[in-house]
Amino acid sequence: MPVSPAGGSPAALRRLARGGAPTLLWRALLAATLVGGIGLLPWLxxxxxxxxxxxxxxxxxxxxxxxxxxxxxxxxxxxxPLTLLGRWLGGLLHGDAGQSWISGTDALPSATQALGVSLLLMAGALAAAVGTAAAVCARTLWLGSRRRLGERTPGGTMTAVLAALPEFLLASVSASVIGVQLGWLPALGWYGPQWMVLPSLALGLPAGAVLGRMLDDLLPAAFAEPWALAAAARGVPPRSVARQALRRSLPGLLPNLGLFVVGLTGGSVAVEQIFDIPGLGRLTLRAALAQDLPVLQTGTLALVLLAAAVGVVARLTARWLIGPALRDGALHSLHRPTPPAPRTLPLLYGTLLLAVIGLGLPRDPLVLNTAVRLQAPSAAHPFGTDALGRDILARIAHGALNTLALALAVSVTALVTGVLLGLLPRLSGPLVDTVNAVPPVLVALLVTGIAGSGPWTPALAVAAVAWSPLATHTSALLQQERATTHLTATRALGAGPWYLLTHELLPAILPPVARHALLRLPGIALSLAALGFLGLGARPPSPEWGLLLAENQPYAERAPWAVLAPAAVLALLGALAVTAAGGVRRPRLPRRLQRSGAAPAERQGRPVEREPSALEPLPTPVLISPTDTT
Structure with a gap:
């Protein structure tokens, strides 16, 4: 019998219909608030x-x-502003988004054309991201399908380097080296498929590294599930086992993949600027800077509608992949207790980072010496000098204090906010889609308009959007954990909602979400400093890491060390974050609980009839994959 996405029964369909109307109303209210806030931007x-x-x-x-x-x-x-907003909305109902205040052209055709360019660029970047993620997970898939996988797979350093590299740095280096010096591919303009390659790689490589790392984190537990063990025992081809493991792990990743899709469409402003691509991100940025409200509101509304559509498709795809198992509560948790990871690599990377900071702090980051401008690394200047003769090592070390402190504070805030809102998916789902549709630069402009420009403006702007992928990750994991056989058995043995949340759900969800937050730490550090370079926070001569990259970018050909040094330190921070994230694991149960097998109700002091321990996995049909329909 066919299985509906809601579980198949008419009662489930009615529950879905009742829950869909408030969600749709909440989504419309958020979109109206966002568009209205943008309409007030010049006055704010x-x-x-x-x-x-x-x-x-x-x-x-x-x-x-x-x-x-x-x-x-x-x-x-x-x-x-209210009258202008009312006129724009009234015209929008008749298919008229107004005319640009700058050029006088119709806003709707301009936004539609720019959206088409961005969608094409997004498709190329998504292909590059999928290829990168496949390369990151290839070793785990090969070992897992042949039953040669331990508790975890080593590695992650190269993934950290790719994830930590800023998109605008990849874009500028590839445009100058591959496009200009070598002449292998065109570097400027948008005239055909060849012009897509370099910007797609600049956008797709960091996104694919993050997605691949998240997927690689889920695969070992999928290969350890009973269906995979039974398939290997029966001689099922390794390729089939790997394909089912991917299908088992992808639902927890699809919501974040949807966020990446929307982010690649509207958040690729720097890449579009470098390669001179007439996309929607660049269109909205220019409209925001020029306060061209009709174009800005139309572009933002297009991104909000795209985010809503992508979110719906991601959720439906996840339900299609493991819908029957979600309905029947037949899943096994992908987040089992594991021993702590080795601490050798985190200690090594942390020591190197502290050594760089310690060597640079005694030096003056602001002293100018034009006689040694753009000097190569030497004993006097281990990382060389910039275009004004300032010591790059000193600027990196002094910039680390503010950059890392703010990045860590924003990351912790985003983690706490993301987990709390992720536990309320009906509230956070539409909110995530709306927030993710707004380019970070536009968020910074809104924050600046409300709170003013200052050193805390970048932190507020980044914190306003940094929680959304963590909330999405939390909601996806929560949905699957609630459908596990272990939780069903624990609930049947008398455990209440609070016990399930604090002793079962949160211990399973928090470690992977914390690892995700650590993986995003280098990107947050770069976003903070990059917004400061745009005049929305700290300004030159402040030694922020993003300012170092942006200031030295024009001299990358003459003095590559001026760009490579801060990029290498940022990559070192990424390697430290990723390897440290490997140590954030769900702890094993105490030995006394493993031996006793006490049921949750007994541990709460309530006598119950003896049942099989909730800590032991229930029997599972050995030849049925968790994604098979019943």
């Missing part, structure tokens, strides 16, 4: 919209009172 930023529009139209034109009055009358700015 405490600037004169007429002056900004006039300067965007013509830099040489003097902002006389008559010229400003003409712009206000033309655009109807004196009517106020």
């Amino acid at each position: 930023s405490r600037t004169d919209p007429a002056l900004t529009v006039l300067k965007a139209r013509s830099v040489e034109r003097d902002p006389t009172p008559e010229a400003l009055r003409a712009v206000r009358d033309e655009l109807g700015l004196d009517d106020g």
